[in-house]
Amino acid sequence: MTTRRHPTPGMDGELAAAIRRSRLLDPALKRHWLRVLPYLAPRERERLHGILTAPAPTPPEADAGQRA
Amino acid sequence: MAPRRPSRTASPTPGVSLAAPAISSPETEARQRLLDLAYDVSLRLRHHAQPAVRISAALLVAASLAACDGDSLDDGQRLDAAPVVQPLQREVASGLPSQPGRYPLVENSLQRDEQGVYAFAYRPAGAPGGPDATAQASRVRLVEDSSELLEIPATGDPILHLRPNSEVRLVPATFATGIGATPTVGMSSGSRSMGSGGSGSGTSTSWRPLSNPSGVRGPAYYDPPRSIASGSVVVDGARASTTIASPADRTFGVVHAVSGRAGGAGSGTAASNRAGVDVAGRSGGAPGGVAASKSAGFSGGAATAKGGASSS
Numbered sequence: 001m002t003t004r005r006h007p008t009p010g011m012d013g014e015l016a017a018a019i020r021r022s023r024l025l026d027p028a029l030k031r032h033w034l035r036v037l038p039y040l041a042p043r044e045r046e047r048l049h050g051i052l053t054a055p056a057p058t059p060p061e062a063d064a065g066q067r068a
Numbered sequence: 069m070a071p072r073r074p075s076r077t078a079s080p081t082p083g084v085s086l087a088a089p090a091i092s093s094p095e096t097e098a099r100q101r102l103l104d105l106a107y108d109v110s111l112r113l114r115h116h117a118q119p120a121v122r123i124s125a126a127l128l129v130a131a132s133l134a135a136c137d138g139d140s141l142d143d144g145q146r147l148d149a150a151p152v153v154q155p156l157q158r159e160v161a162s163g164l165p166s167q168p169g170r171y172p173l174v175e176n177s178l179q180r181d182e183q184g185v186y187a188f189a190y191r192p193a194g195a196p197g198g199p200d201a202t203a204q205a206s207r208v209r210l211v212e213d214s215s216e217l218l219e220i221p222a223t224g225d226p227i228l229h230l231r232p233n234s235e236v237r238l239v240p241a242t243f244a245t246g247i248g249a250t251p252t253v254g255m256s257s258g259s260r261s262m263g264s265g266g267s268g269s270g271t272s273t274s275w276r277p278l279s280n281p282s283g284v285r286g287p288a289y290y291d292p293p294r295s296i297a298s299g300s301v302v303v304d305g306a307r308a309s310t311t312i313a314s315p316a317d318r319t320f321g322v323v324h325a326v327s328g329r330a331g332g333a334g335s336g337t338a339a340s341n342r343a344g345v346d347v348a349g350r351s352g353g354a355p356g357g358v359a360a361s362k363s364a365g366f367s368g369g370a371a372t373a374k375g376g377a378s379s380s
Binding site: 024025026028029032033035036039040041044047048051054 | 127
């Protein structure tokens with residue numbers, strides 16, 4: 001039996017995809033965000049989108065540069 | 069607008085000091101922003117009509133906390149670092165009704181932070197169907213009742229009427245500030261998870277202060293056990309007294325009993341969550357304390373409640 005989840009009606013598909021793709025979120029956290037996603041306020045959706053789609057953090061090379 | 073918690077950057081909770089400095093990275097900060105958002109979402113959805121939504125919101129916070137804890141504990145640096153919670157610097161009382169009376173508590177809204185500040189939502193009088201009000205208070209007495217109410221007596225500290233099985237969510241110091249409108253002194257920023265340190269369990273901890281007989285008659289001040297094992301889901305038992313404990317005695321901390329990361333099945337915490345109730349009726353300065361029993365059901369009753377005369 002497949003365990004594939006179906007998007008809740010009204011769910012922002014793009015945001016749901018961002019949640020699923022995110023490396024910041026472990027599987028449990030993805031699941032929880034997807035569950036509450038239909039109930040998020042617009043501003044909360046924007047914040048979530050902003051966090052999940054922010055440019056990938058750069059590794060802390062600055063320290064290495066300073067040491068060099 | 070959802071109550072704001074200050075952003076947590078790299079600093080740990082003021083009011084909670086840990087042995088080692090926090091570890092920060094852009095990824096960690098992103099997770100903390102997610103945690104902030106999870107808190108806000110949870111606060112808003114906490115009163116949602118559907119229980120499943122409320123539970124999902126709570127689980128979201130728990131999982132977010134666990135994720136952040138994993139960040140700070142990746143190196144296993146602080147697994148054994150028992151948090152030292154700074155006592156409250158000033159008593160907190162905000163959002164309470166100004167008129168004496170009884171006000172229904174909003175179900176599942178009651179929480180208490182590590183410094184002993186209660187936060188809860190209640191239904192104001194004269195506004196049926198209106199928005200709930202939120203309040204924070206550090207000097208709060210508890211008493212057993214058949215329903216959950218906030219009582220504002222004519223004199224003395226507020227009284228929360230709770231059922232024997234009522235649960236109080238134990239939260240980090242900063243979380244309570246997100247409920248009320250007024251930030252609490254000494255809790256301006258930072259965050260730390262509760263009960264999940266190092267284990268990655270992400271469980272939230274609830275405290276049932278009235279689950280065991282306290283031996284105290286009438287309203288009394290209750291404090292959770294001083295040490296709460298990491299990963300505890302429900303903590304029973306309390307330290308109860310008719311006189312309020314000092315700010316330092318109201319604090320509690322999470323004890324990380326395991327030295328490895330999660331995965332250790334059955335953490336083997338030595339601390340018992342079913343410890344009995346410590347009774348220290350110190351009314352009038354008389355020593356009168358009753359030796360606490362480790363098991364419930366001891367006979368106490370030495371404390372004499374003086375009808376709500378504990379206001380100062």
